[in-house]
Amino acid sequence: MTWLVTGGAGYIGAHVVRALIADGHEVAVLDDLSTGFKERVPDGVPLIMGTVLDPAALARAFGDHEVSGVVHLAGKKKVGESVAEPLYYFHENVEGLRVLLAAMGGHGVRSLVFSSSAAAYGMPDVEFVTEDTPCAPLSPYGLTKLVGEQMIAAAAVAQPLSYVNIRYFNVAGSASPELADRGAANLIPLIFERVDAGLPPRIFGDDYPTPDGTGIRDYIHVADLAEAHTAAARRLIADPQTALTVNAGRGVGVSVREIIQTVGSVIGEPGLTGAVEARRPGDPARSVASADRIREELGWTARRDVREMVESAWAGWRR
Numbered sequence: 203m204t205w206l207v208t209g210g211a212g213y214i215g216a217h218v219v220r221a222l223i224a225d226g227h228e229v230a231v232l233d234d235l236s237t238g239f240k241e242r243v244p245d246g247v248p249l250i251m252g253t254v255l256d257p258a259a260l261a262r263a264f265g266d267h268e269v270s271g272v273v274h275l276a277g278k279k280k281v282g283e284s285v286a287e288p289l290y291y292f293h294e295n296v297e298g299l300r301v302l303l304a305a306m307g308g309h310g311v312r313s314l315v316f317s318s319s320a321a322a323y324g325m326p327d328v329e330f331v332t333e334d335t336p337c338a339p340l341s342p343y344g345l346t347k348l349v350g351e352q353m354i355a356a357a358a359v360a361q362p363l364s365y366v367n368i369r370y371f372n373v374a375g376s377a378s379p380e381l382a383d384r385g386a387a388n389l390i391p392l393i394f395e396r397v398d399a400g401l402p403p404r405i406f407g408d409d410y411p412t413p414d415g416t417g418i419r420d421y422i423h424v425a426d427l428a429e430a431h432t433a434a435a436r437r438l439i440a441d442p443q444t445a446l447t448v449n450a451g452r453g454v455g456v457s458v459r460e461i462i463q464t465v466g467s468v469i470g471e472p473g474l475t476g477a478v479e480a481r482r483p484g485d486p487a488r489s490v491a492s493a494d495r496i497r498e499e500l501g502w503t504a505r506r507d508v509r510e511m512v513e514s515a516w517a518g519w520r521r
């Protein structure tokens with residue numbers, strides 16, 4: 203049996219592909235290379251170049267590779283872009299998933315791991331976000347993830363389908379330099395970009411009700427996150443009745459100032475400090491996962507700390 207990884211040439215997808223292989227699974231990749239890179243697909247792993255929006259590409263993938271499960275990561279993930287182009291996000295993320303589910307139904311593919319996001323929660327006013335914390339997404343991006351989860355649950359009533367939705371918290375780092383995130387859309391690469399420009403990293407607000415006043419997030423190493431997907435895949439193989447939604451985080455809150463400090467220490471600028479600017483609209487003060495359910499249900503716990511995330515991200519950035 204083969205797992206089809208959609209978006210397998212992307213940053214997170216490339217890590218998931220390697221984790222699945224390391225766990226002994228057969229893997230094929232479907233990717234339209236819109237943001238992915240061919241070089242990230244390991245030798246020997248079939249790459250179907252196409253989009254999940256194209257039933258013919260899906261039919262090819264399912265027909266040629268004895269696919270019995272899908273790990274669906276293909277999609278758009280820029281929060282700001284989703285505000286400017288909401289309908290594009292609904293097309294890519296929601297319609298893309300609908301076409302995928304229809305094709306899975308048509309080809310008898312019954313297992314799905316879905317890449318969801320902490321963005322589904324919006325601005326949770328709790329110390330630890332559990333999967334039962336009410337979802338109130340603040341961006342079209344977060345909404346497409348929540349709608350995706352709901353569509354999967356509805357489809358699972360009408361077609362044989364077991365699933366694990368994984369809500370990612372703040373993903374960082376890389377397993378090796380060539381697999382690093384190549385964009386600078388999140389805090390850690392944005393700090394690197396500023397350092398390279400000889401400018402202080404920007405701190406979006408230091409007047410939050412947090413110990414040092416800056417925003418707190420739950421950063422998770424992408425290699426740990428990838429292993430959460432293999433744990434989900436194993437569960438789906440063992441129990442075809444699975445219908446699960448889990449957070450993927452460490453359950454540890456880290457502030458913007460703490461991240462800047464770690465970056466300073468890793469890059470040999472121990473005095474590195476940020477320049478405080480206005481809050482960024484829509485940013486919660488704190489977003490930290492409860493990691494209990496994923497541990498209990500999938501036996502998965504993150505192993506890598508923030509320093510490993512920053513060191514590996516820096517190695518990738520330098521490359």
Ligand code: WQD
Nearest residue numbers: 279281319321372388389392404405406417419458482485
């Ligand atoms: C982290 C913290 C900022 C840049 C988003 C999405 C989420 C997921 C990950 C997609 C916040 C602060 C940032 C900077 C700063 N996306 N910050 N200076 O917003 O928590 O999450 O990305 O899959 O769904 O919402 O991540 O890395 O942008 O910010 O002070 O230059 O760093 O305010 O507190 P965020 P982020």
